[in-house]
Amino acid sequence: MTILHHVPGSRSHRVLWLLEELGEETEIRTWSLTGGDLRSPEFRALSPAGRIPALQIDGQVIFESGAIVQYLTETRARLAPAPGTAERAAFLEWLSFAETQANILQALNIHHIFLRPESARSVPLMTLETKRLAVTMQAMEAHLTGRDWLLDEFSAADCMFGFNMDAMFRFVPRAGFPALSAWTARAQARPAHQRAVEKGGASMYAQDFYELPDG
Numbered sequence: 449m450t451i452l453h454h455v456p457g458s459r460s461h462r463v464l465w466l467l468e469e470l471g472e473e474t475e476i477r478t479w480s481l482t483g484g485d486l487r488s489p490e491f492r493a494l495s496p497a498g499r500i501p502a503l504q505i506d507g508q509v510i511f512e513s514g515a516i517v518q519y520l521t522e523t524r525a526r527l528a529p530a531p532g533t534a535e536r537a538a539f540l541e542w543l544s545f546a547e548t549q550a551n552i553l554q555a556l557n558i559h560h561i562f563l564r565p566e567s568a569r570s571v572p573l574m575t576l577e578t579k580r581l582a583v584t585m586q587a588m589e590a591h592l593t594g595r596d597w598l599l600d601e602f603s604a605a606d607c608m609f610g611f612n613m614d615a616m617f618r619f620v621p622r623a624g625f626p627a628l629s630a631w632t633a634r635a636q637a638r639p640a641h642q643r644a645v646e647k648g649g650a651s652m653y654a655q656d657f658y659e660l661p662d663g
């Protein structure tokens with residue numbers, strides 16, 4: 449049985465969505481981002497840096513969402529251009545781009561949601577990361593204008609943004625990003641995405657939008 453180690457709305461949502469697209473029967477084990485769960489020896493035996501996701505599959509455990517997504521597309525031979533083809537480079541670029549953007553989102557999540565007391569937050573850093581997020585979104589907006597998916601067809605590269613899609617418009621307003629908004633709506637309307645949300649939970653956010661604090 450395939451087992452996904454998961455936190456609702458986190459990077460494991462990428463993998464859960466892809467598993468649903470692939471029709472892979474999966475058991476979900478849910479962990480908490482707070483309270484030290486991910487630092488436990490039990491979890492670190494699965495994911496040595498104590499990070500979500502980890503996937504038990506085909507008799508092994510894989511950590512790092514990008515590696516999991518590549519492994520699934522290679523072993524299930526679906527939802528990615530074959531190695532050696534021209535579109536493969538674009539596929540790999542988008543997998544890594546998703547993680548570049550996710551690291552910015554993670555910094556914003558820490559500052560806006562997790563770091564307490566609020567006086568511990570760095571407003572200059574939050575401002576910088578918000579600008580850096582907007583740059584990644586502008587690049588996606590330009591790419592997605594006039595196309596439905598990141599590649600010529602829907603692929604696992606789109607799934608790799610499963611965590612990012614829910615997060616990016618919490619920190620940067622939608623205005624000015626019509627193609628990016630339409631792509632997220634199109635992706636989130638897919639039946640496999642909706643099943644992933646039903647099974648795994650959608651969001652870690654209590655607010656639609658997080659304003660930058662004054663300062």
Ligand SMILES: N[C@@H](CCC(=O)N[C@@H](CS)C(=O)NCC(=O)O)C(=O)O
Nearest residue numbers: 458459498499500501511512513514
């Ligand atoms: N590059 C890793 C990043 C994993 C990661 O940072 N996951 C977050 C959840 S979205 C996490 O486990 N955070 C816990 C922590 O930072 O302590 C991947 O893509 O799997």
